[in-house]
Amino acid sequence: MKLLLLVTFVALAELDYKRSAQSCPDRCSCSFEPSSVEVVCSKGGLTVFPRTGLPSNTTSLSIQNTNLGNITAGDLNAVRFLNNLQLYHTNLANLSSDMLVFVPHLDTLDLTGNKLVELPVNLFSHSSLRSLVVKNNRLKEADPAWFSNNSSLLYLDLSGNRLTSISAALLHKLPLLQTLDLDGNNLQELQADLFRSLHQLETLNLAGNKLITLRPQIFAHNLKLKYLYLQENQLQDLPANLFHRLQHLELLLLNQNRFRHLPAGLLDAINPSVQIILTGNPWECNDKMEYLMRWLTNHRQNVLFEEEVTCDHPKTLKNLQISSLTDSQLGVRLQ
DSSP states (O other): OHHHHHHHHHHHHHHHHHHHHHOOOTTOEEEEETTEEEEEEOSSOOOSOOOTTOOTTOOEEEEESSOOOOOOHHHHTTOTTOOEEEEESOOOOOOOTTTTTTOTTOOEEEOTTOOOSOOOTTTTSSSOOSEEEOOSSOOSOOOGGGSOTTOOOOEEEOOSSOOSOOOHHHHHTOTTOOEEEOTTSOOOOOOTTTTTTOTTOOEEEOTTSOOOOOOTTTTTTOTTOOEEEOOSSOOOOOOTTTTTTOTTOOEEEOOSSOOSOOOTTTTSSSOTTOEEEOOSOOOBOSGGGHHHHHHHHHOGGGEETGGGOBOOBSGGGTTOBGGGOOHHHHTOOOO
């Protein structure tokens, strides 16, 4: 009799587990695979975390375009196997420092399009995050205290916020970082040693800020850099040796800045197959343009939209293609 009761209990427990594993919350859709469960809640009207019906073996959870407003460690305790969490446009304004304490396997966290003004200290010290996206929020500061030392993060996207500065102390905690996106902030000046600890960095996006110039050695330790986005800033001049150690650079965007000239030698030491965009600058075609004119003439295959790299001044040369200019037009004396 006791054996029969035990067998019945085990059978009911297994049935209950299977029902739980195969259930799906209201206003969500679920995809069940042998080794993963993906849950997407994007049907609107969701105002609280969908605990009821959420499979306990959920590995990927995406909550999109809702009025969730808040999420706690208790909510995520229901999905301890989670490795991918997307809270996309969910009206989040605050997060608790222990939010991720019960999801130690979390690999990717996307907080795009919320109302976050700040993040609590140690928020990301409870997990082994590899990818973090806090794009299009209202952050005014990137606090080093978010992370523990030697974080495992490979990808960090802080674009579309209100950052006026970024500290070397923050990046020092991210030695494995391969991609850093700071596009669309209010950065005006960068510390000389800002990227010093990022020896694995391959992609750096500084576009859409208010940078006027860059320090000579700022990229000296980023020898693996492949993609460098500097477009849509207010850059007026660059140190001649700025790119000299970037021999693996594949793409360099300098368009939509305020360059009138480039210093002699700026582009000489980088990867000979690099692709560059130089359009949208007020190029001043006089004797200081000689270096860029000769470089363009000899590297047309490296320049995207090369026919649009034209003179802005003087009026007599306005809209002429720089690579087509002659020494006499630039006022260059032949040696």
